[in-house]
Amino acid sequence: MTAIDPGPIGSLRIAPSILAADFGVLAAQVQAVDAQTDWLHVDVMDGHFVPNISLGPPVIKSLRPYSERFFDCHLMMSDPGRYLEAFAKSGADGVSVHVEVGGTKNLISDARALGMRVGVVVNPETPYEAAAPFLADIDYLMIMSVHPGFGGQSFIDDVLEKLRRARHDIDEGGLACDLEIDGGIDLHTAPEAAAAGANVLVAGSAIFATPDPLAAAAAIRDVALRARA
Ligand code: DX5
Ligand code: ZN
Numbered sequence: 001m002t003a004i005d006p007g008p009i010g011s012l013r014i015a016p017s018i019l020a021a022d023f024g025v026l027a028a029q030v031q032a033v034d035a036q037t038d039w040l041h042v043d044v045m046d047g048h049f050v051p052n053i054s055l056g057p058p059v060i061k062s063l064r065p066y067s068e069r070f071f072d073c074h075l076m077m078s079d080p081g082r083y084l085e086a087f088a089k090s091g092a093d094g095v096s097v098h099v100e101v102g103g104t105k106n107l108i109s110d111a112r113a114l115g116m117r118v119g120v121v122v123n124p125e126t127p128y129e130a131a132a133p134f135l136a137d138i139d140y141l142m143i144m145s146v147h148p149g150f151g152g153q154s155f156i157d158d159v160l161e162k163l164r165r166a167r168h169d170i171d172e173g174g175l176a177c178d179l180e181i182d183g184g185i186d187l188h189t190a191p192e193a194a195a196a197g198a199n200v201l202v203a204g205s206a207i208f209a210t211p212d213p214l215a216a217a218a219a220i221r222d223v224a225l226r227a228r229a
Pocket of ligand 2: 017041042043074182202
């Protein structure tokens with residue numbers, strides 16, 4: 001399977017998180033926001049790294065024929081390495097692994113060997129320094145702005161500083177790395193995150209828990225673009 005290209009590095013990307021969608025009609029929900037979707041954010045929770053269980057490769061495989069967007073699979077798992085091949089086979093275009101689980105260097109090379117893009121994720125309490133050494137080797141750095149495991153939480157403002165530092169290092173080093181923010185993104189926090197340097201914005205509740213998810217995604221794009229101008 002040929003992986004889908006993530007698009008121009010550094011450009012603004014909106015990534016609806018399907019965690020907030022209705023899983024009973026998942027394909028329809030994904031298609032409803034397609035026109036305002038750049039990456040589709042797929043939250044995988046193993047009930048161990050985080051206290052919740054969501055979905056895995058079979059759901060990704062089922063969803064794959066319904067979307068041509070870059071599937072950005074966020075692996076909230078204690079042992080992501082064990083499942084990388086299953087994700088690649090199911091149609092994941094990119095996987096992000098939490099730096100907190102360790103073995104990051106090997107996970108990056110294993111994901112690449114399977115033909116996927118790869119990102120590293122840091123939890124709100126994890127210092128930026130834990131991820132910085134990997135910046136030159138990854139396609140995207142993802143900063144968590146909520147504690148992983150649940151949608152619908154409030155954005156933790158303290159992580160803005162991490163975004164600024166990462167953006168500085170990416171630009172200064174001329175690195176081919178996108179900067180993604182995940183958690184509590186809405187019309188108020190999207191501009192803040194974009195101004196601090198994030199270029200991939202994940203939003204779950206602020207898109208799917210609204211009466212018009214497509215319009216909600218468009219509005220987030222709009223305010224973020226204005227903040228970058
Ligand atoms: C949290 C997930 C997020 C979450 C975002 O563990 O990684 O992707 O779905 O949801 P909102 O936008 O509702 O915070
Ligand atoms: Zn996520």
